[in-house]
Amino acid sequence: MAEQWNINTVKQYLIEKDIKPSVQRLAVMTYLLEHRTHPTVEEIFNDLKDKIPTISKTTIYNTLKLLALKKAILSITIDEKMVRYDGYVDRHAHFICLSCGKVVDVPLKEMIEFPKTENVEGFALEETHVYHRGYCMDCLKEN
């Protein structure tokens, strides 16, 4: 892993993004930086409630909505059932395995070119997502 996060660097990151760094927000943001699995609300909640027993699922929802609004994280709609979240906001694509549901990052260099949002006329663009669907190696081997 290229970067190393501690409580102060994460706190600083949130402040830069105009987010007041509460204990819960720090925990969610840190979780997403340390778990590059594109977790769901359920997964984040289940893991965080061990460290912060009083945390509620509504707070996870509120926090993720705020972090995404402030562009500190990405919300990923690649899965038809649940929204997934990504703590890394640099440009990259995503892949979901239609068999096991796993979501992984796809480096940009494996694509010809990331679409230039600036080139779409007549709209004020906020974000662009590239999603791939298919079957991962692990699932392909099993069948």
Add this chain to the structure above:
Amino acid sequence: MAEQWNINTVKQYLIEKDIKPSVQRLAVMTYLLEHRTHPTVEEIFNDLKDKIPTISKTTIYNTLKLLALKKAILSITIDEKMVRYDGYVDRHAHFICLSCGKVVDVPLKEMIEFPKTENVEGFALEETHVYHRGYCMDCLKEN
């Protein structure tokens, strides 16, 4: 509109895609070819029940799932709440207005290059989607 569809050409299209053309499947497929609004299940159901009063929402769900599986249509997960559907399966991107929820097609020529799915190593890729989020002209004018 470049293409003109009638019941026979749609029937032929379904057969080509290995889908038995029932009345309901023809109605859903025709609806998607004639309404390029990326409708939801609710919208399709509400419009079709006038022509086919006995049609059920479950059939709409079943049919859309089958059509998407056979790659006769696209299922679009650009909207966090509901899946939307597109009767056109040629390569193009989508844009959703974060204000009014409208989903429109974005021609490929407005992007540098559509990502080449063949270039992603280690996965068997089925589909690739490019989604843009932002604000449409109509909503920008109002604010």
Add this chain to the structure above:
DNA sequence: TTTCAAAATTGTAATCATTACAAATTTGAT
């Protein structure tokens, strides 16, 4: 430090898209 209003968090109840499932209907080959 005390006070107090604004912000944040929490728990519960409601919403609503989607799915499960079993019954009813239709289809198509014999």
Add this chain to the structure above:
DNA sequence: ATCAAATTTGTAATGATTACAATTTTGAAA
């Protein structure tokens, strides 16, 4: 005309997300 398989349908269940009101925390001013 028969009958099994495929399709359609209606209802009930599921489960992610949101609404909302109550509680707690924060942080500035006295």
